[in-house]
Amino acid sequence: MVLMEVSEEVRDALDAGRPVVALESTIIAHGLPRPRNLAVAAELEGIVRSLGAVPATIAVLDGRARIGLDGAQLARIASGDGVRKLGRRDLAPALAAGADGATTVSATAFLAARAGIRVFATGGLGGVHRDWTHSQDESADLPQLARTGIAVVCAGVKSVLDVPATLQRLETLGVGVVGYRTDRFPGFYLTSSGEPVDWTVRSPEEAAAVIRAREELGGTASALIIANPVPESEQLDPALHDRVLDEALDACTEHGIAGQAVTPFLLDFLTRHTDGASLEANVAAVRGNVRLAALIAAAL
Numbered sequence: 001m002v003l004m005e006v007s008e009e010v011r012d013a014l015d016a017g018r019p020v021v022a023l024e025s026t027i028i029a030h031g032l033p034r035p036r037n038l039a040v041a042a043e044l045e046g047i048v049r050s051l052g053a054v055p056a057t058i059a060v061l062d063g064r065a066r067i068g069l070d071g072a073q074l075a076r077i078a079s080g081d082g083v084r085k086l087g088r089r090d091l092a093p094a095l096a097a098g099a100d101g102a103t104t105v106s107a108t109a110f111l112a113a114r115a116g117i118r119v120f121a122t123g124g125l126g127g128v129h130r131d132w133t134h135s136q137d138e139s140a141d142l143p144q145l146a147r148t149g150i151a152v153v154c155a156g157v158k159s160v161l162d163v164p165a166t167l168q169r170l171e172t173l174g175v176g177v178v179g180y181r182t183d184r185f186p187g188f189y190l191t192s193s194g195e196p197v198d199w200t201v202r203s204p205e206e207a208a209a210v211i212r213a214r215e216e217l218g219g220t221a222s223a224l225i226i227a228n229p230v231p232e233s234e235q236l237d238p239a240l241h242d243r244v245l246d247e248a249l250d251a252c253t254e255h256g257i258a259g260q261a262v263t264p265f266l267l268d269f270l271t272r273h274t275d276g277a278s279l280e281a282n283v284a285a286v287r288g289n290v291r292l293a294a295l296i297a298a299a300l
């Protein structure tokens with residue numbers, strides 16, 4: 001049985017050396033509310049195409065890992081019906097069970113790299129949660145990126161996390177981090193997390209040069225994070241962010257939310273308690289990342 005199916009369009013582009021951008025599906029199925037999520041998913045693919053690259057949204061459908069979805073498949077993922085959240089470790093059980101699932105950063109990066117895709121765009125990465133000493137909750141995104149050769153364009157890590165601890169883990173794991181036109185690590189909904197980054201690139205060409213250097217150097221595969229801040233005009237108001245996030249973290253503890261449910265719970269809480277302002281900042285961040293990823297893929 002074929003476990004991984006690359007769409008014809010994506011296969012042709014890869015064979016011809018044309019730019020391809022991988023997109024994840026957990027953000028669609030579990031990160032954004034319906035029905036907006038399907039509109040955003042289609043918009044993101046449109047942005048990639050408008051810049052001359054081919055979008056490869058990745059998900060599991062009917063027990064097959066799909067690299068590149070058609071409109072109907074995208075709609076199935078967005079419907080959320082029976083769509084599980086799949087990290088890298090969930091892929092084999094999901095494929096064996098013939099299940100449907102949306103892939104997180106860890107699963108998407110793994111599958112994209114296996115298909116030969118070099119650039120991947122998302123919103124914000126998972127990372128170390130604020131109550132780590134108690135819950136030991138660190139996203140599987142981090143160790144997976146430590147052993148996957150792909151460039152990930154993102155607006156940093158989700159601000160619901162312990163950002164300094166996550167940056168420390170990325171350093172320990174040997175995952176490269178460069179800021180895009182900034183020397184501050186972005187804060188997902190916020191333009192800046194306040195934390196510094198050691199390296200800055202100023203254009204898609206400069207980012208592409210880092211990717212090429214990493215690939216040519218060879219050795220152990222690991223990811224490069226290109227951290228692209230949401231524009232200040234589109235960020236969530238920082239005071240509102242801090243206030244609602246505190247409430248969200250309290251609610252998470254109060255309801256005993258754990259494991260894979262934590263991140264979707266927090267994102268949804270923020271959307272509902274900011275009158276959708278956090279949703280707009282999230283979508284603005286993803287849009288910018290997808291755009292930059294397409295420009296970098298073209299520069300490669």
Ligand code: PSU
Nearest residue numbers: 026027031104105123124126139260263
């Ligand atoms: N970025 C977003 N929204 C999301 C995610 C990223 O803007 O919902 C998803 C990604 O799929 C990421 C996951 O891998 O959240 C992290 O989940 P966890 O903390 O359970 O590992």
Ligand code: MN
Nearest residue numbers: 137138139259
């Ligand atoms: Mn987790």
